[in-house]
């Protein structure tokens with residue numbers, strides 16, 4: 423019966439196309455709500471170009487999947503009539519608002535040499551919980567995994583209706599993002615650690631692992647200082663050195679093997695100190711928290727506290743080292759501006775703290791060293807997401823599968 427077979431095939435093809443379009447639209451809608459916050463149905467209609475009934479059906483599906491909530495709104499959120507036109511019948515009619523359910527969350531992990539930070543991040547980038555667990559020694563991958571299990575259980579017990587869908591980790595090292603293997607994390611001493619697999623089997627949810635600075639750049643680009651910028655350089659200073667992330671034409675620059683933008687390992691001082699990476703005089707051997715705090719014999723501080731330390735009673739003893747590190751940072755910024763031509767340079771972690779105590783010093787240094795007319799439009803900004811930055815970035819890769827295909831949540835094991 424060729425006709426029937428042909429019509430059945432045609433029907434199947436139409437079904438697939440519709441299904442693909444529906445999944446694409448669901449992904450677009452959830453992406454908008456995740457990145458831009460609460461929207462009215464009318465705003466979603468305008469942003470997506472889809473018609474009202476399609477938006478209504480998609481919102482209904484996202485509500486049924488447990489990913490968004492919908493509520494009627496006060497009069498201020500009505501679908502305003504177009505400018506210059508008289509208010510029609512729709513004026514004053516409330517357009518329901520749609521918002522992601524923040525209790526749909528990812529566990530986020532950032533292991534460092536002196537502490538492991540673990541967070542619960544809801545859809546939309548909401549920080550539901552964060553704990554920093556100092557460690558006496560540099561933690562192994564297995565130790566990090568058991569700390570994550572314990573901390574996630576403790577945090578989850580405090581939050582009602584929590585649905586943990588995935589775990590994401592921001593690791594200071596070279597990470598194969600497709601396998602989740604940490605190829606080499608010099609400061610942690612990890613080599614070829616199958617970290618995503620270990621997290622997945624301990625927690626029973628999908629795991630994704632990325633380089634800390636790349637994830638920090640993604641987080642700042644989405645929710646922080648880089649919001650709206652297509653070309654920016656991001657530099658983050660932590661106890662694990664300096665990580666770099668570069669966005670070019672709106673896309674992260676990963677390089678041929680995913681190991682690109684290791685800006686912390688560009689050379690500053692040919693006769694400098696040996697670096698963990700095997701070279702000498704890297705940017706991060708010249709500019710780091712340990713050297714910054716050495717004059718006051720402090721080994722490490724939470725980044726929350728660093729600003730206060732730099733401005734506190736020890737500030738005069740710290741000043742020569744602060745100035746030396748700022749000079750190196752300025753020199754590297756000038757180099758990176760020449761290489762990447764960014765509109766913005768974002769400084770995170772301890773680099774952000776240094777910038778905060780001497781913004782005008784760094785701004786004028788960079789301005790005087792730059793090709794004046796060419797680089798006048800480059801702005802330096804401090805990262806805005808503070809201690810939550812890397813956790814938000816880690817959660818972003820954990821959410822990637824759900825954002826790409828929201829209906830996949832139905833097949834995920836959800837931990838209450």
Ligand SMILES: [Zn+2]
Nearest residue numbers: 687697699704
């Ligand atoms: Zn190095």
